[in-house]
Amino acid sequence: MANPWAGEVAIWLDGQRHVAKLTLGALAELEQALETGSLIDLVQRFEEQRFSTRDVLALIVAGLRGGGWQGTAADLLRVEIGGGPVEAARAAAELLARAFSLPGEPPGGP
Numbered sequence: 001m002a003n004p005w006a007g008e009v010a011i012w013l014d015g016q017r018h019v020a021k022l023t024l025g026a027l028a029e030l031e032q033a034l035e036t037g038s039l040i041d042l043v044q045r046f047e048e049q050r051f052s053t054r055d056v057l058a059l060i061v062a063g064l065r066g067g068g069w070q071g072t073a074a075d076l077l078r079v080e081i082g083g084g085p086v087e088a089a090r091a092a093a094e095l096l097a098r099a100f101s102l103p104g105e106p107p108g109g110p
Contacts, residue, residue: 007098009063009091012082019067020091022059022099026066033058033073043100046093053085059092 002008002019009020022030031039035054042059045051060081061073081088 004098007095007101008067009094009098011060011064011088011091013064013076013079015080015082018064018069020060020063020069020095021066022063022095023066026062027099029065030058030062033062043096046096051089051092056085056089056092059095060088063092063095 002010007021011018011020027039030042034042037045042051042055045055057073057076061071061076064071083090
């Protein structure tokens with residue numbers, strides 16, 4: 001089970017459950033993977049619901065890698081994400097929200 005208080009989100013790849021988490025290292029990889037803007041720009045795109053599939057993919061890869069997965073974005077092109085694109089976008093948004101929750105706040109913000 002993913003621990004929301006630890007910033008974890010469960011993601012299913014080809015029927016296998018993985019734990020994703022945006023660690024500091026994962027956030028650094030994510031920043032490098034973003035073609036434009038900063039993490040703040042990425043958060044704003046999600047808040048305004050104007051994110052791209054590239055944003056979703058970058059977040060999912062970073063979160064999975066933060067959870068110990070050894071794959072790459074290219075690996076995700078060949079797997080089925082449980083719940084499809086809508087669930088992938090929800091999980092990506094949840095990763096962002098949980099990564100930036102303050103201690104004592106419910107996961108995802110106040």
